[in-house]
Amino acid sequence: MLEGLTAMRPALIATFTWGLVTGVAMVKSGLTESMAIAMTLLVYAGSAQLTSLPLIASGAPLWLIFAAGCVVNVRFIIFGAALHPFFRHLSWPRRLALGYFTTDMAFVLFIPRFGDARVRGTREQLWFFLGAIVPGWFAWQSSSILGVVLGASVPTEWALEFAAVLALLAITIPLVKTRPMVMAVVCAGAVAWVGQLLPLRLGLAAAVIAGVTAGVLAEKALARGKA
Amino acid sequence: MNTPEYVGWAIALLFLCSVICRAGYMLLGDYLPLSEGFRRALRYAPAAALTAILVPDMLPWTLEHGPRFDYRLIAGIVAILVFLRTRSTVMVIVSGMVALWMLRWMLG
Numbered sequence: 001m002l003e004g005l006t007a008m009r010p011a012l013i014a015t016f017t018w019g020l021v022t023g024v025a026m027v028k029s030g031l032t033e034s035m036a037i038a039m040t041l042l043v044y045a046g047s048a049q050l051t052s053l054p055l056i057a058s059g060a061p062l063w064l065i066f067a068a069g070c071v072v073n074v075r076f077i078i079f080g081a082a083l084h085p086f087f088r089h090l091s092w093p094r095r096l097a098l099g100y101f102t103t104d105m106a107f108v109l110f111i112p113r114f115g116d117a118r119v120r121g122t123r124e125q126l127w128f129f130l131g132a133i134v135p136g137w138f139a140w141q142s143s144s145i146l147g148v149v150l151g152a153s154v155p156t157e158w159a160l161e162f163a164a165v166l167a168l169l170a171i172t173i174p175l176v177k178t179r180p181m182v183m184a185v186v187c188a189g190a191v192a193w194v195g196q197l198l199p200l201r202l203g204l205a206a207a208v209i210a211g212v213t214a215g216v217l218a219e220k221a222l223a224r225g226k227a
Numbered sequence: 228m229n230t231p232e233y234v235g236w237a238i239a240l241l242f243l244c245s246v247i248c249r250a251g252y253m254l255l256g257d258y259l260p261l262s263e264g265f266r267r268a269l270r271y272a273p274a275a276a277l278t279a280i281l282v283p284d285m286l287p288w289t290l291e292h293g294p295r296f297d298y299r300l301i302a303g304i305v306a307i308l309v310f311l312r313t314r315s316t317v318m319v320i321v322s323g324m325v326a327l328w329m330l331r332w333m334l335g
Contacts, residue, residue: 211275
């Protein structure tokens with residue numbers, strides 16, 4: 001668990017900044033303080049929350065809010081599929097809890113470390129995962145509520161949201177170690193750039209598919225080159 | 228202004244959305260088998276997703292304004308270079324923020 005905690009430290013800074021930004025954004029888009037706090041405690045999904053805010057503010061139909069939330073969260077289905085072999089031996093309430101509290105950060109830290117592990121479902125893996133999701137939850141909720149309370153008093157000119165971008169950057173760069181990974185990131189970046197024109201952040205989903213495809217193709221090409 | 232009922236329903240639906248997307252596969256994974264090749268492919272998903280979240284912030288492109296240049300791109304490149312030298316997350320945030328503030332202050 002300590003290992004998970006240590007690995008989480010840079011991610012916690014990112015989480016804390018994102019939480020603060022999301023908290024401020026919720027209040028600024030017209031939610032009452034109690035509604036904003038209910039939202040962060042229940043939904044616990046920054047990108048889905050940020051996506052829904054303009055929709056709620058404009059009184060969009062509820063089904064559209066639900067659909068947009070699902071599209072932004074579709075990556076968690078992919079994460080769940082990758083994590084499932086490590087936790088399939090647990091009882092269903094525990095799997096429900098682990099799933100619900102899964103974050104991008106926990107996944108991003110867990111898979112590079114244990115993705116190629118021969119034995120799956122060890123105590124070490126479970127504790128590492130807990131070490132990543134438990135502090136993540138506290139960091140997110142405390143910063144989010146702090147953001148709600150501070151609300152409008154943070155000046156927009158500080159561009160605080162860019163600190164969150166920078167923190168995510170520091171998590172992304174160390175992942176790019178192999179040539180297929182470079183290809184994956186370049187292709188995902190290109191598609192994400194053009195994909196901004198798509199509605200409902202569908203460009204995000206398209207970029208993930210493009211990046212994964214590019215990574216796999218590069219991996220195969222590299223293997224052929226060696227054989 | 229929206230009614231509290233409307234906002235309440237929106238939050239409830241987004242909660243449902245979180246539970247389904249995150250815990251769905253954990254709960255039903257044994258009934259939805261995945262090949263080893265597919266699992267290997269999934270290793271590229273995190274870096275791809277993070278990149279896709281970062282790009283619109285550094286290289287904005289909207290329907291009204293077309294592709295635009297933003298000082299954030301330069302600030303981001305400065306931050307990447309600092310990270311490659313120092314391997315420090317805190318330095319990435321500090322250098323990137325300072326670079327952004329300096330650029331805006333000097334060039335408006």
